[in-house]
Amino acid sequence: MRLFGRIALIAALGSLAACGSGEAEGGGRDGQPAQVGFVVVQASSVPIENSLPGRVAAFQISEVRPQVSGVILRRLFAEGSVVRQGQTLYQIDPSIYQAQVAQASANLQSARASAEAASARAARYKPLAEMEAVSKQDYTDALAQARQANASIAQNNASLRAAQINLRYTRVPAPISGRIGLSNFTEGALVTANQADSLTTITRLDPVYVDIQQSAPDLLVLRRSLTRGGTVPTMAQVRLTLPDGSDYGYTGTIQFTEVVVNADTGSVTLRARFPNPQSILLPGMFVTANLAQAINTTAYLVPQQAVARDPKGNATLWVVGPGNTAVQRTVVAERTDGQNWVVTQGLAAGEKVITQGVGNLREGAKIKPVPASTPQRTAPAKPAGRAS
Template identity: 45%
Template sequence: MTLLRLTPLLFLLPFLFVGCTQQTKPTKKATQVSVGTYTVATQSLTLEQELSGRTKASKSAEIRPQISGIIKERLFKEGDFVKQGAVLYAIDDASYYATYEEAKATLANAEASVQSSRLKYERYQELVKIEGVSKQDMEDAKTSYLQAVANVEAKKAALQSARINLDYTKIKAPISGRIGISSVTEGALVTANQTTALATIRALDPVFVDITQSSTQLLKLRALLAQHGVSKGNTKLSLKLEDGTLYAHKGVLQFQEVSVDEGTGSVTLRAIFPNPDGILLPGMYVRSIVEEAVLEKAILVPQQGISRDPKGNATAMVVNAENKIETRKVQTQRAIGDKWLIQSGLNVGDRLVVEGVNKVRTGASVTVVDVTQSLGKAQ
């Protein structure tokens, strides 16, 4: 009887022993995730903007004849540098020289008539005193003399006009610069003030660069400059050529157009660049790097530390003093290289999570590894 009662107890002993063993086994602690953080700091930052533009000659003159005639000679080589006042074309001057000589002879004749009429007028002035001639005759002599004087002035003007036309037979360079293709050859008939230019001279050192900036960008810049701690940028500019290379010389911003183009909604800025080597040619497409403003205390952070929520808002994960994750909404102003310029949402000294972002959630405890130095300082 006693053995039969003990048999069920003996059967349950192993299970009781196992249960006690499981209850006394210690629990493991949850392991913390390690994240890399970037310590937020401020720095002085120059904001730059790349704007497209076109090069333009600082001076340009289309050569046209001021008289009509036959081109007798071309005195320049196309593509050469010509100096102001150099003779470019010679027009046949035979008829203009004859007109000049005729005007000179006519002037001499008029001057001789003045001498004769003056002597007659002076003689009549003496005779009228003794009633040798009438007063009317004296007045007529005076009128003839004055007409002769006026005629001399007219002949002088005619001579001057003939001289100018004779000079115009030598078509000269109005400015110094590089001359282009000639549209006429020797023997061609040209006319005064014709619409077709004989050639064009362009001054290529220095050159202008006309840059376009949208009115929206201009308004944003003005709003930025109105903020505390923001100063106006330098007026010096850099230039990128069509092949992407950086132009060796810096330019200077000269002025900004006072109106907005209604068709494009843009404003034109003009800069001037030295061009001693003749690299810049009129009409080239370039990109100008403009220093818009200087931020005294700018906050730049690596782009991998900023993400977007489903609504498209920029967010950042920050490790607080208790080594726990906080999520903040931030406002980014623009991308600069591989970093974001932060407008608001982050403060100096914040530890921004830049590595392991996908491994953690808000409120999670983490182990921090500072990777500020390895990422380098923002430029």
């Protein structure tokens, strides 16, 4: 029994030694360096994209109010419909304003008649005054009366124009084109020129604005990166994610950025303009804006399978080191771009990043690097052992 135990112990130690030699330097099962696939990385121009909260705002809003007082005789639009600029919305009783136009017209005719008589009198007095048949004072008075009569014509003409304008205002027009809302007054209601309540509201929904909120610290980081070099500004094209998670089909452009920080939210407002032909975007709707405000010209795109995270959350990857050895590298990879990680620190142009066969690599292990498209070498399957 004691001899049998020694034989078993020797066999176990031999088995362990064989396993150790089989995973010799390089990790190959047959003692050869492990074959790994690599890609050569080069600096790329990668947009710096941000996802920021935004809210839709109307391109134009007009609260329709009467400019004259009177009783509404007719409402000439359907609530919720699209109206055009200049279209008549309400008809206010024009009777009193028609009378004012008639009175102003009569006053103007009277002033013209008086002006003709005064001008004729001044014309007759002029030669008589030169012959001293009448006093010069009489001629001066007649000339002054003619001039006053002409001034009265201008005054009455202005009164007639004002009366005509008020008569025109009895037909309340749409100041802008857009979708009209509810009517706050019905036919038969009395409205006044200086009332606080609007008759209705018109909203223009194509195009629309989206007010995007960006925190002041993020904006400072962006501007510092622009001043350090390696990052260039770009004309931001904005894409939207709707509240249901779907993508809005149209892209927008940034119109301007506010120059003040909101004291309540600590953010800066960026206003973008979007086409809205189907009226999908409604004022007050919350959306997510995805935009690239700059382009990083010194970033590296690394396939996602090549990057792992250590227990501290740092991004790590393997590169082909001197003498075809495996070298682990800690890099900065804070975001993805499609199927790649965007690495901003830790790599240099021309380095070979291992993307295949990274599962059993050790620091400094001998490897056999091949391009990532080369088929990987696999060990043949061992036959199943027989039952004793």
